[in-house]
Amino acid sequence: MSIFDYLRIWLAGARYSIVRTLMFRFDFIMWALVEFFWMAVNVLLVAVIYEHTESIAGWTRYEMLLLVGSSMLVQRFIMGFVWSNLFEMARNIRSGHFDFFLAQPGNPLVMVSTRKLDLDGLANAVVAAAVVLYAVRQLGLSPSIVELALYAFMLLCGFLINYAILLITVSLTFWLGAAQGIEGSYFTLMEFSRLPQQAFKGVGRLLFVWILPAVVVSNVPANTLIHGFDPLAALWLLAVTFAWLGLAIWVFNRGLRRYASASS
DSSP states (O other): OOHHHHHHHHHHHHHHHHHHHHHTHHHHHHHHHHHHHHHHHHHHHHHHHTTSOSOBTTBOHHHHHHHHHHHHHHHHHHIIIIIHHHHHHHHHHHHTTTHHHHTSSSOHHHHHHSSOOOHHHHHHHHHHHHHHHHHHHHHTOOOOHHHHHHHHHHHHHHHHHHHHHHHHHHHTHHHHSOOTTHHHHHHHHHGGGGSOGGGOOHHHHIIIIIISTTTHHHHHHHHHHHHOOOHHHHHHHHHHHHHHHHHHHHHHHHHHHHOOOTTO
8 A cells, every 4th residue: 555545544534533523522522621621730830830949950930831832742642643543452452353454455553553533632732832832932932944843853753752652552462461551651651751851860860861762752842942953862862763663563563463363
């Protein structure tokens, strides 16, 4: 299948998701509000903390707000584009319904990852973007088109890293037979993405900055807007993206060999 075939399939899935959302508008509004209030709590937490201090690990109030907004942008895109698809994959593996994806002519990983959208998550991406724009305005920043493009590209890297970690987490279902509780480990890890990397010292810095990519997914994009483009940080983020994405695809393919279909 060509990339245009995959695009047509994705657009068909997107149309189905929109129609389904319109059929269950109350669910959409309820979950969108739940996510909105969660985001509001994070923003208010920053405001409360900075009532008692001028900076945290060298980050001022609006620099921290930009960092939190960048983290929320990545999370909203994850929730909107792949979250429900991957955890539906876990249920399908247990039930044997994963055969449906194996019978399709496209790559199983692409087909299972892009089946539908969650519009409530995507709707709140607008709120996260507004937080970033507000912080940029308060900081008096005037990023160029190139810097904005670099920021967007680094957010994409953050999205792919999150996707890879989530895929590895869910792919454990091939071995464990269940994914309940595993998703909590993903959320726990990604909580660190709202913290500045300068706050980590010693073992914590080694673990969450260099080994696990929880911090770099938001710190590198935010620093690009605040301090300008850092080639070394960008190369590190790109290398981490390829490493984790390659590992995730390898784990998925290894798990696929263990899959016992409904027919077997």
